[in-house]
Amino acid sequence: MSAARTTRRLRAGLAAVAAVASLGACSGVRGDSGAVTPPGEVKAHPVTWLLSRPADGATITVMKQIAADYAKNHPGFELNLITTPDRPSYIQKFETLAAANKLPEFFDTDATPFAQKLASQGRMLDVSKLLRSYGIYDDYRPIALNYQRFDDGRLYTIPFEYQAEYFFYNKALFAKAGVTVPRTLNDLPATCTALRKAGITPIALDGQDQWPLERYAAYPAFRAAGPSYITKLKYDDASLADPPGQATVTWLAALGKAGCFQSGFSATGYADAQNLFTSGKAAIYNIGTWELPSLATSKLDPKVRQDVDFFTLPNNPGSPTADNEFVAPSGIGMAVNSLTFDPLVRDFLQLALTRYPSLYAATGALSPTTNVTTTIPKDATPLYRKALDQAARVGPQLVMPWDTQLDPTSNTRLQQDLVLLVQGDQSAGSFTQKIDRTIAQNAPKKPGK
Structure with missing residues (x-):
């Protein structure tokens, strides 16, 4: 800066x-x-x-x-x-x-x-x-x-508030590329590759605001070790070099190699990313129920309205987390x-x-x-009710967004270097070392210590 x-x-x-x-x-008196x-x-x-x-x-x-x-x-x-x-x-x-x-x-x-x-x-x-x-x-x-x-x-x-975050997807674009909903998190890069071969942008991403890409960083570590990993990482009691961290690093690099996100994603804002999906140009859009008025009502373009569905965060074999456990923030x-x-x-x-x-x-x-x-809007599609029903069935373990967990300095470094990792401009090894070093230098002390 x-x-x-x-x-x-x-x-x-x-x-x-x-x-x-x-x-x-307020006064300086202890409350x-x-x-x-x-x-x-x-x-x-x-x-x-x-x-x-x-x-x-x-x-x-x-x-x-x-x-x-x-x-x-x-x-x-x-x-x-x-x-x-x-x-x-x-x-x-x-x-x-x-x-x-x-x-x-x-x-x-x-x-x-x-x-x-x-x-x-x-x-x-x-x-x-x-x-x-x-x-x-x-x-x-x-x-x-x-x-x-x-x-x-x-x-x-x-x-x-209360929200649930899903992967909204276009069924017609999936059919065109001959792909189905990824069964595991590790299947997503292959899904992207198939969509790219069909001339379809796989995932619309708001890269400008940085937190949407950071959501992707939280997914593999959560599926590998549950919510405890980020709790340890933020206090420097765990490392990105540990297996859950490497699951995240290698998966993100694979997403980048497969061209999962639109060209120039780091400069794309929220509205433009949403438009890529709602206009039928991108196949997947990872966002929360706060966007249901735009994705599950008459506001959505009639050309894609009936093709929009969602799937929840894919799991991996042997995960300590359940299929119905994902990002469900209360803001x-x-x-x-x-x-x-x-x-x-x-x-x-x-x-x-x-x-x-x-x-x-x-x-x-x-x-x-x-x-x-x-109150479900009068012009809502059936997807609105489906999303609400799924939100009521979320399990007890939560994916905690990393931007709410890491100290500000480490979070800024992570957000900046995530773009480089996904673009292929930084190796997995270099990324791991830089983030671990930054956290070690800036991690807060555990309360009570």
């Missing part, structure tokens, strides 16, 4: 501190993460949510509606949203505010070692205790809560600042979390709770 860019980002972070300080500053029923009366005041979500997404839309209704009966209350959808920029802002002790009442974070450190300092409320105090803990999907947990099982963030979670938690915050959050599931499910999305039913 250039010195000029570093300076600009630092100034942006400091500006964020100044912007939030007046909205939700009580277990105190979920603060004493005193509900006195209206503004609260702030520092978040990393699409500004026009269902979560923000629904929460704005709930906050507006709450404000009618609590003059002086308002929910201030500070939105930074770009995840790397958000993480920098979040960590800058945390370092300055200026985090607001609510803030988004994955269950990272950094967040675990904040929780250990008493700066995040124990969400399991909070949800139980509201009487709604058992309404949540266990898998949605488990996605939010720290490595030690503690729960300090609230899920606002970035919302933490509650224990230092600013007062009767008003508790009261508003209770109303919000009680009303949110039904309003969210009415948008056609999967709720993180099981006490509501998703």
